Amino acid sequence: MRIELPEILETIRMTEVEHFDIRTVTMGINLKDCISDSLPRLKNNIYEKLMRTAAEHVATAEKVEAQYGISIANKRISVTPVALVGDGYYAEDFVEIAEVLDKAADNLGVDYLGGFSALVQKGFSKGDLSLIRAIPEALTSTRHVCASVNVATTKAGINMDAVYLMGKIIKQTAEKSADNDGIGCAKLVVFANAPEDNPFIAGAFHGVSEPDVVVNVGISGPGVILRAVKEARNADFPTLADHIRRMAFKITRAGEFVGRKVAELQNIPYGIVDISLAPTPMPGDSIADILKAMGLQDVGAPGTTAALALLNDAVKRGGLMASSHVGGMSGAFIPVSEDQGMISAARAGHITLEKMEAMTSVCSVGIDMVAVPGDTSAESIAGLIADECAIGVSNSKTTAVRVIPVPGKTVGEEADYGGLLGIAPIMPLSKIDNSHFIHRGGRIPAPVKGINN
Amino acid sequence: MSRLNEAEIRRIAELAVKQLEGQATAANVEKVVHEAVQRMSGEGAATAARHERMKNVPPHNQAKGQRIILTAFGANSIGILAGLTSELAALKCDIVDLSQKIMQDFFTIMILVDAGNSDVAYEQIRERMARVGESFNLKVIVQHEDIFKTMHRV
Numbered sequence: 197m198r199i200e201l202p203e204i205l206e207t208i209r210m211t212e213v214e215h216f217d218i219r220t221v222t223m224g225i226n227l228k229d230c231i232s233d234s235l236p237r238l239k240n241n242i243y244e245k246l247m248r249t250a251a252e253h254v255a256t257a258e259k260v261e262a263q264y265g266i267s268i269a270n271k272r273i274s275v276t277p278v279a280l281v282g283d284g285y286y287a288e289d290f291v292e293i294a295e296v297l298d299k300a301a302d303n304l305g306v307d308y309l310g311g312f313s314a315l316v317q318k319g320f321s322k323g324d325l326s327l328i329r330a331i332p333e334a335l336t337s338t339r340h341v342c343a344s345v346n347v348a349t350t351k352a353g354i355n356m357d358a359v360y361l362m363g364k365i366i367k368q369t370a371e372k373s374a375d376n377d378g379i380g381c382a383k384l385v386v387f388a389n390a391p392e393d394n395p396f397i398a399g400a401f402h403g404v405s406e407p408d409v410v411v412n413v414g415i416s417g418p419g420v421i422l423r424a425v426k427e428a429r430n431a432d433f434p435t436l437a438d439h440i441r442r443m444a445f446k447i448t449r450a451g452e453f454v455g456r457k458v459a460e461l462q463n464i465p466y467g468i469v470d471i472s473l474a475p476t477p478m479p480g481d482s483i484a485d486i487l488k489a490m491g492l493q494d495v496g497a498p499g500t501t502a503a504l505a506l507l508n509d510a511v512k513r514g515g516l517m518a519s520s521h522v523g524g525m526s527g528a529f530i531p532v533s534e535d536q537g538m539i540s541a542a543r544a545g546h547i548t549l550e551k552m553e554a555m556t557s558v559c560s561v562g563i564d565m566v567a568v569p570g571d572t573s574a575e576s577i578a579g580l581i582a583d584e585c586a587i588g589v590s591n592s593k594t595t596a597v598r599v600i601p602v603p604g605k606t607v608g609e610e611a612d613y614g615g616l617l618g619i620a621p622i623m624p625l626s627k628i629d630n631s632h633f634i635h636r637g638g639r640i641p642a643p644v645k646g647i648n649n
Numbered sequence: 650m651s652r653l654n655e656a657e658i659r660r661i662a663e664l665a666v667k668q669l670e671g672q673a674t675a676a677n678v679e680k681v682v683h684e685a686v687q688r689m690s691g692e693g694a695a696t697a698a699r700h701e702r703m704k705n706v707p708p709h710n711q712a713k714g715q716r717i718i719l720t721a722f723g724a725n726s727i728g729i730l731a732g733l734t735s736e737l738a739a740l741k742c743d744i745v746d747l748s749q750k751i752m753q754d755f756f757t758i759m760i761l762v763d764a765g766n767s768d769v770a771y772e773q774i775r776e777r778m779a780r781v782g783e784s785f786n787l788k789v790i791v792q793h794e795d796i797f798k799t800m801h802r803v
Contacts, residue, residue: 199718199794201748201759203801208720208790263771265792387789446800 198267208492208643210447211266214419214483218451221257221458222272222395223312223403224467225249227281231248234290238282239296240441240494246300249409260457266450269416269476269616273301274400275311281305283323287330290432294334294341301340310385310400312343314392317352318601318639326359332368335380342398348388348585350592353642358560359585360634363578367601370570374603377611381600384566386581388588388595393468394524399561410467413455416474418535419481419509425489436490437510444514446469452519470524471515472560473507475535477618483507483528484537495537496546505530505558527560533613533620534565542621543610549580549625555588562595567611567620570603577601579630582640590643715765716745716794719778723787733760733789736781740774741767756787761794772794 210216230241254271276299277282282293293310301309312334314324331343345362348354358408366386370378385399392403395412402410424443451511453468459466475483482493487503508528515522530552532538541547549563556562562584568577581597588595602611604620612619721733730749737744737760746761764774775791782789 198746199761199797202749204718204720204759204797206756207792207797207800212790263773263793264796265790266796449799450796453796504713 207267210224210417210420214417214423215297215476215478216417216420216447216450217267217269218413219298219416220270220272220395220412220414221253221268221455222274222400222412222598223253224274224393224400224406224412224465225276226402226408227276227278227311229327231281234283235285235292236459237350238285238330239293242275242281242293243296243300246297249302250300250304250306251370251400253458256461257458259461260454262625264457265452266454268454270307270397271305271473272395272397272400272518273304273306273309274312274395274402275309275414276402276404277313277315278311279287279314279321279323280404282327283321285323285326287326290330291337291465292457293329294338295433298338298341299572306340306521308342308397309337309340310342310344310397311402313345313401314547315347316348316358316633317355317388319348319355319359328358328365331365331384332372332380335369335383336372342383342400344384344385344387344390344399346387346390346399347581348589348640349642350389350589350646351642352583352639353646354388354585354640355436356582356588356634356640357637359386359581360574361580362638363574363576366577366599367574370601377567377602377605377613378570378600379613379617382613382617385596385598389593390596391524391594392422393470395468395470395474396474396525396529398598399525407465408469409464411462411464412467412470413451413458413586414451414470414472414474415447415451416476416481417443418473418475418483418486420447420475422480422482422489422508424484425486430432433506437506437513440507441514444511445518446514446635448522465519468521468523469519470517471511471522471526471527472524473511475529475531475538477534477536477539479536482535482537484535484541485531488537494544494546495541496548496551500551501558502532503583504555508559525560527594529561529564530555530559531561531565531568531598531618532610532623533567533618534616535618539619539621542623547623549623553587555584556584556595557591560594562587563597563599565598565600565617567602567605568625569602569620569622570601571606571640572601572625573631575629575631575634576625576627578634580625582634586640590645592645678713694764699777715763716768717742717762717764717771717774717791718794718797719762719791721746721782721789722755722757723782723785725754725784729756729785729787730758732781732785733758733778736777737762740769740777742774758803760771 232238257271347358369380373380395414424439428439492504584595743763749758
């Protein structure tokens with residue numbers, strides 16, 4: 197078992213040069229035991245439970261970072277969908293709950309807290325509606341809280357009332373944070389088939405079937421996969437896939453190891469590793485660059501979807517071999533603003549929303565961190581959500597929309613959000629009218645595929 | 650006697666109570682406790698012997714989970730190796746393996762260290778080795794061995 201010098205140097209090159217890190221160690225916390233018929237007591241219960249349970253989370257993660265020399269970019273928390281915990285309360289009460297979550301996240305030192313969420317694929321409870329109506333205000337008055345709404349599943353079909361409502365909520369959220377180019381929408385995602393153990397923001401929440409507390413991990417390593425692709429040079433596809441698979445194995449093992457250590461030191465169960473490749477706006481940390489290294493002039497070229505499918509599958513093969521529990525989203529992310537290569541492709545007009553929609557069918561998240569003109573109608577946004585949901589529901593996979601109608605800006609301009617959120621060039625969205633379709637209301641029936649027993 | 654811990658004292662008391670069963674006069678208790686202590690010192694001696702044997706076990710087996718890999722790189726200069734290794738010795742870290750290369754005046758070293766006998770915390774080892782690195786203008790990375798095993802071995 198002697199570790200050879202080249203192996204050690206490879207690990208160090210991965211972490212020091214190629215930005216390999218653990219994107220997030222997310223502690224999932226059940227809040228069902230905080231439910232109360234008194235709002236002050238509910239808020240207090242939530243605050244106390246979070247402070248008690250996650251007291252050591254950040255310190256432990258930092259300790260593991262130091263011990264093994266692998267940096268953990270974000271320490272996060274996910275909670276039980278808040279619509280469940282606060283069912284029966286009004287929208288303004290949910291804003292107060294969001295503020296309590298934010299205060300706890302701030303005091304605990306975590307980067308984000310996900311779970312200001314509702315699962316409404318089949319219909320709304322009173323709490324679901326109140327939470328959704330609270331989203332624009334809640335995301336404006338808090339810094340760390342992230343919201344998500346699941347509007348469709350393969351079993352339930354697509355709740356088009358929720359899809360239309362979310363179109364309107366996204367517009368309102370953008371307008372509330374108009375001074376910052378609608379940044380509130382960067383913390384809001386609309387899902388089909390949302391996974392219950394996703395460690396990634398903005399869609400993380402702690403599913404109802406999860407244990408009381410759990411640690412989930414999300415890896416990040418486009419830089420190292422890029423090297424693997426480059427090293428394959430002009431090899432044929434099986435060889436190319438093999439290079440990616442081997443590298444994915446290494447980064448997943450590191451991710452799982454770090455997650456297990458963080459869980460072990462806090463004496464709580466370890467959940468899953470999410471093998472999504474998460475890019476950052478840093479040069480060399482881009483999914484688009486991987487696709488280009490495979491032989492495309494730019495993303496958006498014919499063949500882009502096939503290249504992404506190959507990448508996604510090869511990463512899964514390596515990841516599944518490396519970990520006993522793979523979960524969450526586990527597919528490549530193609531966010532526009534968070535990926536340098538996607539930013540430049542969007543600026544050049546090489547990548548369009550329509551092409552991204554096609555790419556969604558072979559990776560995990562759909563239209564992610566995409567800025568569209570501020571005058572885009574709620575119906576157009578709802579149509580975009582409905583299309584993504586249709587792909588997810590019909591293919592039994594997760595899809596999501598995180599779109600920002602940037603107030604007062606239009607195609608040709610950009611929104612700069614800074615940090616991991618990056619720069620979003622405003623992309624054109626078709627203005628062909630769909631309002632009659634969107635206004636119909638009701639639920640698009642579950643596909644035949646969903647009836648599989 | 651001074652080496653008895655709380656659990657052992659409790660065991661002695663339990664033994665005494667069991668043997669006396671209601672006839673606990675001061676003399677009886679003293680006798681029983683004395684016997685119990687004698688018996689347990691015997692056990693203590695066995696433990697000491699086990700520790701003695703462990704001394705001969707190669708240190709990397711004994712200090713399982715305490716192996717650290719130190720990697721350093723930077724421009725070559727005189728005394729780097731001496732500087733790194735003397736600090737490791739001061740930290741009571743045993744060098745198990747070492748591999749060093751100089752490529753075009755660029756110094757690279759990997760040292761596998763057994764820190765099982767060190768009485769200094771990991772964080773401090775890391776900090777002190779980084780400081781030695783700084784004095785030679787080297788980048789020093791200290792990582793637990795397990796991360797390499799995890800990534801490079803099935």
